[in-house]
Amino acid sequence: MAVKTFKGGAHPPERKERSSSIATERLLDVTQVVIPVNQHFGAPLQVLVKVGDQVKRGQKIADAEGRMTVPVHASIAGLVKKIEPRTQSNNTDGPCIVIEASLESNPEDSTEFLPPLDPFACSKEEALARVRAAGIVGMGGAGFPTHVKLAPSKPISVVIANGAECEPFLTIDERTMVERPEDVVEGVAITMKIVNAPEGVIAVEENKAHAVPLLEKAIASSPRTRAGMKIRVELLKTKYPQGGEKMLITAITGKEVPSGGLPMDVGCVVQNIGTLCAMVEAFREGKPLIERGLTVTGGACKKPANLIAPIGTLVADILTKGYAVADDEALRRVIYGGPMMGVAVPSYQIPVQKNTSGVLLMNEEEAKYYDEETCIRCGRCMRACSCRLSPALLAAAVEAGDYKDAEKIGLLDCIECGTCSFVCPAHRQLVQRFRVGKQILRAMKQKEAQNAR
Ligand code: SF4
Numbered sequence: 001m002a003v004k005t006f007k008g009g010a011h012p013p014e015r016k017e018r019s020s021s022i023a024t025e026r027l028l029d030v031t032q033v034v035i036p037v038n039q040h041f042g043a044p045l046q047v048l049v050k051v052g053d054q055v056k057r058g059q060k061i062a063d064a065e066g067r068m069t070v071p072v073h074a075s076i077a078g079l080v081k082k083i084e085p086r087t088q089s090n091n092t093d094g095p096c097i098v099i100e101a102s103l104e105s106n107p108e109d110s111t112e113f114l115p116p117l118d119p120f121a122c123s124k125e126e127a128l129a130r131v132r133a134a135g136i137v138g139m140g141g142a143g144f145p146t147h148v149k150l151a152p153s154k155p156i157s158v159v160i161a162n163g164a165e166c167e168p169f170l171t172i173d174e175r176t177m178v179e180r181p182e183d184v185v186e187g188v189a190i191t192m193k194i195v196n197a198p199e200g201v202i203a204v205e206e207n208k209a210h211a212v213p214l215l216e217k218a219i220a221s222s223p224r225t226r227a228g229m230k231i232r233v234e235l236l237k238t239k240y241p242q243g244g245e246k247m248l249i250t251a252i253t254g255k256e257v258p259s260g261g262l263p264m265d266v267g268c269v270v271q272n273i274g275t276l277c278a279m280v281e282a283f284r285e286g287k288p289l290i291e292r293g294l295t296v297t298g299g300a301c302k303k304p305a306n307l308i309a310p311i312g313t314l315v316a317d318i319l320t321k322g323y324a325v326a327d328d329e330a331l332r333r334v335i336y337g338g339p340m341m342g343v344a345v346p347s348y349q350i351p352v353q354k355n356t357s358g359v360l361l362m363n364e365e366e367a368k369y370y371d372e373e374t375c376i377r378c379g380r381c382m383r384a385c386s387c388r389l390s391p392a393l394l395a396a397a398v399e400a401g402d403y404k405d406a407e408k409i410g411l412l413d414c415i416e417c418g419t420c421s422f423v424c425p426a427h428r429q430l431v432q433r434f435r436v437g438k439q440i441l442r443a444m445k446q447k448e449a450q451n452a453r
């Protein structure tokens with residue numbers, strides 16, 4: 001099988017061996033969840049429950065009108081104890097619904113799922129409504145509403161399942177492809193049906209090549225491919241950020257998403273592996289997105305794990321109950337997400353959210369911090385940037401507060417992958433500047449738009 005890739009990128013230490021062969025375990029004894037009300041990219045939700053309410057597992061507890069919204073559901077059955085601001089995985093405080101489990105209740109009486117729905121027999125509108133009603137968002141990153149992604153305004157020629165999992169340490173997508181290949185294939189088929197795509201590709205990085213025969217077997221035995229749907233596996237070079245949507249599309253199709261454009265501009269829809277499985281469950285069982293897979297690992301993790309946890313589970317509870325075990329003496333930093341794009345947080349008392357792919361417990365070596373030095377104009381950052389930007393120039397513009405100049409040279413095209421920071425011999429905090437610069441630039445644009453009204 002030919003191995004595909006993109007130009008640029010870097011090879012950070014993979015460090016996946018700690019958890020890649022550990023089977024996924026489901027948390028069964030969660031006694032409390034803290035569910036952030038706003039876990040998606042879009043407009044804020046209104047809370048639909050009040051303190052003292054009994055809620056069922058799967059019951060809708062927050063929602064709003066508007067296209068860029070997805071509801072949130074109770075991930076366990078129990079009593080709403082509090083509704084209050086708590087620290088979320090992006091390190092900001094936001095409204096959260098605290099539910100305490102009613103362990104004595106009968107699971108039959110305490111579950112409220114949607115009725116099953118056949119995605120191959122229902123209309124496109126019904127399918128999109130189901131994806132929204134199930135609260136599904138992209139589970140690999142920003143939490144973009146999936147029903148919006150699956151309603152592109154341009155024709156789609158290929159659906160790509162993102163099996164790259166290029167962030168070091170994380171292994172939950174790998175485990176999912178190994179343990180649930182049939183669901184991954186079914187998720188691709190459902191997506192193809194909704195967006196009317198003639199082709200589906202499951203893209204897997206070489207370091208997970210052992211998943212390929214399992215996926216190919218699942219493709220061969222799928223009733224969808226037997227009925228004529230075309231799905232195949234493609235192998236990708238192990239390189240960061242191979243799992244970025246733009247890089248994945250270039251590697252698979254040879255096409256480039258234009259500056260400021262979207263995957264649909266080149267006829268593609270890219271779906272995360274966890275999102276595909278959540279979609280399958282939303283149709284097959286009527287199950288909303290109330291739990292997710294994640295990896296807990298790192299040099300300061302004595303017992304790493306791949307887990308399925310209810311949304312809102314505190315990582316502190318995962319560790320207290322021994323599903324994963326921290327080495328508190330060695331611990332130097334906690335990261336939600338991967339080491340390249342994740343967010344450092346102050347404690348374990350932060351919930352698992354719809355987009356939490358992992359939690360890293362880093363030791364001294366992994367969390368090492370270097371003082372910044374002066375840029376030596378070596379050009380390494382430019383050669384490594386897969387978006388073909390000039391990070392050194394961008395950083396200079398942001399530092400000078402020239403946000404409009406930074407925009408002209410591509411600030412908004414930066415995918416915040418952190419490759420430039422990783423390769424920089426002067427340890428320049430480039431991506432950190434770009435994240436702040438983008439926020440300021442977007443706020444400036446918003447203000448300009450308001451003033452022009
Ligand atoms: S400039 Fe942005 S896209 Fe390019 S390497 Fe740096 S973080 Fe990644």
Ligand code: SF4
Binds near residue numbers: 377423424425428
């Ligand atoms: S890699 Fe670092 S030192 Fe080299 S040009 Fe880029 S910012 Fe400057």
